[in-house]
Amino acid sequence: MAVNEIPPVTRRQALLAGGAAGLLLRPGTSHAAPSPASLPVRPTTLHIAPTTVELAPGITRRVLAYNGQVPGPVLRLPEGRPAWIRVTNGSDAPELVHWHGLDVGAVPDGATEEGSSIIQPGGTLDYRFVPPRSGTRWYHTHTMAMMDFSRALYSGQFGFLIVEPRRDPGRYDREVLLAAHHWDADLPDMPRSPEECATPRYRYATFNGRLMQAAEPIRVRQGERVLFRFLNASATETVSLALPGHAFTVVALDGNPVANPAPVSVITLGVAERVDAIVHMNRPGCWVLGPTDPIQQTTGLGRVIEYAGRSGSPVWTPPPASDWDYALFGGTAAPPVEELRLDGIFPMLFERRPMPDGMEGWTINGRSYADLPPLHVRAGGRYLFRWINLSGCAHPLHLHRHNFTVLRHGMRRIGPIEKDTVQIGRFDTIDALFTADNPGDTLFHCHHQMHMDYGFMQMLRYT
Structure with missing residues (x-):
């Protein structure tokens, strides 16, 4: 190995x-x-x-x-x-x-x-x-x-x-850890449309540092229940994955158990997100676990899943459509914001701003990190983040040292899901509940490396 x-x-x-x-x-x-x-x-x-x-x-x-x-x-x-x-x-x-x-x-x-x-x-x-x-x-x-x-x-x-955990219930047979990463970044011309964002192009992409054609297959047996721990360790790229003929039963997001484990055919991970999913190995054959994006397929991202006693060329068939939706995993919808006992609401508008040197900068409520005052919270307080994306690209939003609970995605109230990083789509909104239960300076930022480097951050400060 x-x-x-x-x-x-x-x-x-x-x-x-x-x-x-x-x-x-x-x-x-x-x-x-x-x-x-x-x-x-x-x-x-x-x-x-x-x-x-x-x-x-x-x-x-x-x-x-x-x-x-x-x-x-x-x-x-x-x-x-x-x-x-x-x-x-x-x-x-x-x-x-x-x-x-x-x-x-x-x-x-x-x-x-x-x-x-x-x-x-x-x-x-x-x-x-x-x-x-x-x-x-x-x-x-x-x-x-x-x-x-x-x-x-x-x-x-x-x-x-x-x-x-302190106790191991043992509800699966084995686990497989897969970290996606992209290599050889190159920045093309800067976007000219307000709905476009600068994103590097990559020559290669890997699971665990190996291109698919050079990696050993993941060998499984029929009837096994395999826990996949997926991590998106890319600097900038969203990854959507499928395994033909199989369903992923999502049991945790960012390491936190979900209220409603649900099967999906596609798993989507923004930068820094993790998904734990159990796959029941019940379709003997030789398959490709890989990205749904054809461009990412050509970069080498993927891994062969090989059943015992089976060989030959691995099969890839794209899913009919993506069924990935945070709302699937939250159970009963959260109550309206008006019914929550809150100590404050923090509206945060995210925008792209051209910079004098030709790069793109990022602002929260019209200011970049260097000019942004911190958000003040008190220990034990409960606050609502109202994140509003006014840009044409998705952002993986990360809060250090705390988790938050997503209550609304777009126009829908959803069952609560607990995360430390959440992907907000282009021109999208998210409401997330935050409990100030870990005193000390706390950083909030977009986990897209270029966005973070060019201003997309803000501090939370306990009073």
Whole structure:
């Protein structure tokens, strides 16, 4: 098995459905840093350094990565127990590691805007925190790239972080971890229409750092129930996936159990989103698990699913249409906003603004990050984000150190779903409930690397 392949692990966490009402008001969670006496005897170590990644025989790239592999090592941390991770920076520039989806303190979160420490070249930093809730999280660099497509999320600095539950119900037979990533970014001419957005083009795309034609098939047996943990670790690209003849039963979004596990034929992930889905292997054959976008197919994104005793050319047939919809997983629709006890509503309008140097900048309520005052919240308060996208491209919206609960998508009230990143479509709106239950400076931003780098961020500050 190649160094950058993630081996399957059998009978891990089964993410069961939780009640929708529980998503509207979560019980309090402790975010205190662990005491030195409670830490593990030895730290888990990550080393940031240049490495050569083989996407396929004869196709190699020199990138920054963790521990010489892409993705980085899978980190499995026990729920509610202290974690100690030691990171050494062997690159030539300052770095940070962000623990995406973890409700941790501002200092270990890994964002300079929140006061997190920078790891200087040649330096070492210890991260200590207690992961309070189980689920599929991930870790990645949180630096800026601007127009350097070798840095930040264009590089190979990402990896799965699985917070293991205290109890393992074992409702599936094995798990498969697949992280999508795009390589060799190149920015074409800037868009001229207000409804267009600048997005890099990519030469290659991979699961777990390997092109489909160079990766070992995922070998399954008829009757198996396989938990797929999907992660979109791209810097800028949305990914929609299908597996012909099979349904994905979605059991968790961003690592959080959904109220209504539902089958879909297509899974769509905005940048930084995760989807946990169980597939019942009941269609023997040799199939392609791959993107529905023909352009992304040509870049090499995909993986062959091969049943025991079957061989031959893998089959791909596109789904008739995408049936992906957040509303499928939320259960009973949330009550109207007027019936919620709120401490405030934050309307946030997202717009694209041309910049003097020809690049495109991004604003929230007419201002970019450098000119935006923070949103003020009080500990224990309940607030509604009203996100309004006035641009012609989708945005993966991410809130650090907290989850939020999506209550309305477009014109529809939907059953509540708990997330840390949500994709807002072009000219779309989303209402999301946020409980200020983790004091400290908190960063909100679009996870599209170019949008974040060019102003699409705002701070939340506890009073």
